[in-house]
Amino acid sequence: MEADLITVEEALSRIGQNVSLLAPKLMSIDDASGLVLAEDLRSKINMPPFRQSAMDGYAVRFEDKGVEYLELIGEVAAGVDASSTQLKQGQAVRIFTGAMVPDSADTVIRQEDVVQLNSRIKIDIWPKRGANIRPEAEQTSKGEIIAKSGDVLNPARLSYVAGMGVSKLWCYPKANIAVVITGSELQKNTEDLRPGCIYESNSYAIIGSVKNIDNQYLKVFYLNDELKYSIEVFKTQLDEYDCVIFSGGISVGDYDFVAQILDDKSVEKVFYKVKQKPGKPLFFGKRDQQYIFALPGNPAAALTCMYVYVNPAIRKMMGWSEFYTDTINLSLKETIELNGGRSQFLKAKQDGGSVDVLEYQSSAMLKSFAEADCLVYLNGEKACYQKGEIVKCYKL
Amino acid sequence: MEADLITVEEALSRIGQNVSLLAPKLMSIDDASGLVLAEDLRSKINMPPFRQSAMDGYAVRFEDKGVEYLELIGEVAAGVDASSTQLKQGQAVRIFTGAMVPDSADTVIRQEDVVQLNSRIKIDIWPKRGANIRPEAEQTSKGEIIAKSGDVLNPARLSYVAGMGVSKLWCYPKANIAVVITGSELQKNTEDLRPGCIYESNSYAIIGSVKNIDNQYLKVFYLNDELKYSIEVFKTQLDEYDCVIFSGGISVGDYDFVAQILDDKSVEKVFYKVKQKPGKPLFFGKRDQQYIFALPGNPAAALTCMYVYVNPAIRKMMGWSEFYTDTINLSLKETIELNGGRSQFLKAKQDGGSVDVLEYQSSAMLKSFAEADCLVYLNGEKACYQKGEIVKCYKL
Numbered sequence: 001m002e003a004d005l006i007t008v009e010e011a012l013s014r015i016g017q018n019v020s021l022l023a024p025k026l027m028s029i030d031d032a033s034g035l036v037l038a039e040d041l042r043s044k045i046n047m048p049p050f051r052q053s054a055m056d057g058y059a060v061r062f063e064d065k066g067v068e069y070l071e072l073i074g075e076v077a078a079g080v081d082a083s084s085t086q087l088k089q090g091q092a093v094r095i096f097t098g099a100m101v102p103d104s105a106d107t108v109i110r111q112e113d114v115v116q117l118n119s120r121i122k123i124d125i126w127p128k129r130g131a132n133i134r135p136e137a138e139q140t141s142k143g144e145i146i147a148k149s150g151d152v153l154n155p156a157r158l159s160y161v162a163g164m165g166v167s168k169l170w171c172y173p174k175a176n177i178a179v180v181i182t183g184s185e186l187q188k189n190t191e192d193l194r195p196g197c198i199y200e201s202n203s204y205a206i207i208g209s210v211k212n213i214d215n216q217y218l219k220v221f222y223l224n225d226e227l228k229y230s231i232e233v234f235k236t237q238l239d240e241y242d243c244v245i246f247s248g249g250i251s252v253g254d255y256d257f258v259a260q261i262l263d264d265k266s267v268e269k270v271f272y273k274v275k276q277k278p279g280k281p282l283f284f285g286k287r288d289q290q291y292i293f294a295l296p297g298n299p300a301a302a303l304t305c306m307y308v309y310v311n312p313a314i315r316k317m318m319g320w321s322e323f324y325t326d327t328i329n330l331s332l333k334e335t336i337e338l339n340g341g342r343s344q345f346l347k348a349k350q351d352g353g354s355v356d357v358l359e360y361q362s363s364a365m366l367k368s369f370a371e372a373d374c375l376v377y378l379n380g381e382k383a384c385y386q387k388g389e390i391v392k393c394y395k396l
Numbered sequence: 397m398e399a400d401l402i403t404v405e406e407a408l409s410r411i412g413q414n415v416s417l418l419a420p421k422l423m424s425i426d427d428a429s430g431l432v433l434a435e436d437l438r439s440k441i442n443m444p445p446f447r448q449s450a451m452d453g454y455a456v457r458f459e460d461k462g463v464e465y466l467e468l469i470g471e472v473a474a475g476v477d478a479s480s481t482q483l484k485q486g487q488a489v490r491i492f493t494g495a496m497v498p499d500s501a502d503t504v505i506r507q508e509d510v511v512q513l514n515s516r517i518k519i520d521i522w523p524k525r526g527a528n529i530r531p532e533a534e535q536t537s538k539g540e541i542i543a544k545s546g547d548v549l550n551p552a553r554l555s556y557v558a559g560m561g562v563s564k565l566w567c568y569p570k571a572n573i574a575v576v577i578t579g580s581e582l583q584k585n586t587e588d589l590r591p592g593c594i595y596e597s598n599s600y601a602i603i604g605s606v607k608n609i610d611n612q613y614l615k616v617f618y619l620n621d622e623l624k625y626s627i628e629v630f631k632t633q634l635d636e637y638d639c640v641i642f643s644g645g646i647s648v649g650d651y652d653f654v655a656q657i658l659d660d661k662s663v664e665k666v667f668y669k670v671k672q673k674p675g676k677p678l679f680f681g682k683r684d685q686q687y688i689f690a691l692p693g694n695p696a697a698a699l700t701c702m703y704v705y706v707n708p709a710i711r712k713m714m715g716w717s718e719f720y721t722d723t724i725n726l727s728l729k730e731t732i733e734l735n736g737g738r739s740q741f742l743k744a745k746q747d748g749g750s751v752d753v754l755e756y757q758s759s760a761m762l763k764s765f766a767e768a769d770c771l772v773y774l775n776g777e778k779a780c781y782q783k784g785e786i787v788k789c790y791k792l
Contacts, residue, residue: 029585033604049589079581081591098581098693100592139761147766154792155604155702156765159695163597163762167585185475185494189425189563193445195477196496201559208429208551214610297494299555365535366559369552370543396550
């Protein structure tokens with residue numbers, strides 16, 4: 001039976017191969033923080049757009065060097081159009097950082113090097129010709145590529161392209177995600193618990209683990225274990241989501257029906273069952289541009305699958321070129337013995353270059369997961385991993 | 397003049413000393429993802445709340461071991477109250493994972509080890525007495541502490557406490573943040589650029605760099621460099637924000653007026669000016685429970701101050717015990733020579749255990765910041781940092 005399971009590596013590789021990018025959308029830069037660009041962006045302006053003072057000081061004509069007193073004929077604040085300001089021989093203007101340098105000036109003297117006497121100034125130290133002026137287009141020329149398709153709009157890049165006049169841009173949008181909670185034993189935590197029931201909690205883990213996607217793109221459906229109702233929902237409401245994540249209903253029991261639904265519908269199975277612990281009965285399939293995961297109902301198994309498989313798929317949909325979950329190599333603090341030949345993900349805590357595998361690894365329990373900051377990955381090719389051995393760890 | 401500057405270390409330490417935690421709020425668990433707990437939480441239930449089957453299989457009385465056929469008297473699905481189900485001698489019930497084990501049963505046989513013949517079953521392999529049953533309260537007892545004040549509600553912890561029946565909990569709330577953009581040269585990027593003006597872009601960097609806070613808690617105000625208007629706004633609208641971040645208006649120029657406002661108001665200065673590059677004219681002050689930062693207007697300087705100073709302050713307000721920005725020690729790929737005795741933050745990119753300092757370090761430019769994933773920190777105590785030297789890097 002274990003023979004038809006695929007390996008963790010194969011499952012990850014099939015996610016990479018099968019998930020396509022969402023269709024790009026033209027959006028306002030106000031909504032683009034953290035998204036991935038779907039076009040090369042060009043600057044709409046020269047930056048600076050004019051010769052700009054780099055200092056608070058005085059704009060002068062360098063040819064006046066040697067003149068004892070210059071006549072102060074006005075001032076140019078930032079934001080002011082100075083193109084009509086004309087410096088004649090022996091004249092200067094007060095100028096501020098970021099302000100436009102009048103065409104007739106070619107040098108800015110720092111205010112620390114100047115003594116101002118009413119309407120005259122005396123320059124103590126002359127810098128080089130052209131000093132303290134940022135030339136037009138020094139940073140960026142109009143039409144220059146300022147960001148490329150595939151670039152993530154991190155805070156600096158977003159700000160950079162905003163400064164170059166970009167107000168709308170093509171991005172990969174946020175994925176719309178439906179989380180479908182199955183299990184008639186599950187109750188909401190605002191109710192008193194009925195005999196035989198437990199509180200539903202997987203939705204919190206699943207939604208909480210999806211990064212960079214606001215709540216408005218995430219919707220939770222609660223289904224009872226009734227086949228007909230759930231097929232109905234699947235046919236209609238779920239169609240509008242880019243990614244559907246089922247929680248529970250995928251194991252072998254008579255009441256586990258999600259696999260049946262997926263079979264009945266035209267969902268193409270990419271894989272079902274991975275040689276891993278926890279999370280063996282993980283299903284991944286697709287249907288046109290929609291991706292469907294069915295996670296085991298055990299909380300720790302569901303959350304492990306979210307970090308290792310589902311979030312990479314979502315990142316790929318949203319255009320990330322590095323979409324797999326970050327890993328780090330750390331040295332085991334204690335020897336770990338495994339039973340069974342499955343790969344294991346173990347809740348663990350980083351400690352410098354080492355890693356502590358935590359107690360309570362049961363897939364039904366989240367106690368240790370709450371303390372963990374990584375999952376130690378052991379590929380199961382051997383039964384014992386020695387203290388000090390370097391192992392791959394998935395960052396949470 | 398450099399003598400009255402404080403060091404980076406001193407500035408960071410004063411932020412830690414001066415910022416207090418926000419007043420905790422009682423909130424729905426639906427709104428608590430990523431927040432920090434402000435109380436010890438106790439489980440409202442035993443978990444499991446009843447003796448729970450760990451398998452799909454058959455619940456039996458162990459004393460019937462040896463009987464060839466057991467009579468199947470029904471089934472117990474997950475979510476069903478089985479307290480009235482009575483097994484008499486020689487009887488069994490079908491049972492599913494997570495379902496309540498009837499009181500009269502003491503063992504669950506895996507379905508793989510059973511042959512079912514209509515209303516009878518034949519058990520091939522008997523496990524130990526009590527097998528495949530999770531005892532009541534095996535994971536957690538009612539009243540047990542399940543999370544402590546100061547714990548971050550990460551996905552696993554949130555799900556864990558939700559499963560224990562917690563629906564409301566005291567947390568440190570999200571900070572309300574006002575970003576005040578000053579500078580009459582700044583235009584919105586939906587307009588054509590007027591002579592002497594540039595596009596406002598710092599708001600994108602500032603807001604984009606604030607983590608874990610939804611847009612609804614972030615408000616941008618655009619002010620012209622007019623003192624009266626801005627004082628008016630500060631007096632009224634800004635009062636409702638936990639943190640006010642000014643961008644620009646804090647340097648030495650005549651038109652830089654933010655320091656004046658802060659002086660005029662009862663804002664207590666904690667520090668003004670840090671011995672660093674970029675970001676020397678950084679101001680930090682407080683006014684009752686409100687924290688005020690004034691950032692330099694240069695984009696790269698403003699964003700550096702966000703990562704190094706402002707975000708730690710916000711995290712501290714929100715209850716994080718580890719609120720300073722994560723650092724990592726990396727080895728310089730090239731020798732770096734500094735001029736001036738100020739500490740420097742250099743845009744850089746991690747490459748395994750090494751770090752590449754990028755080109756274009758000007759505080760007016762964001763080109764390199766967009767490519768960076770860390771800031772190399774050089775404390776300025778010496779003029780030259782050698783290739784291969786280990787340096788502290790702030791993660792972005």
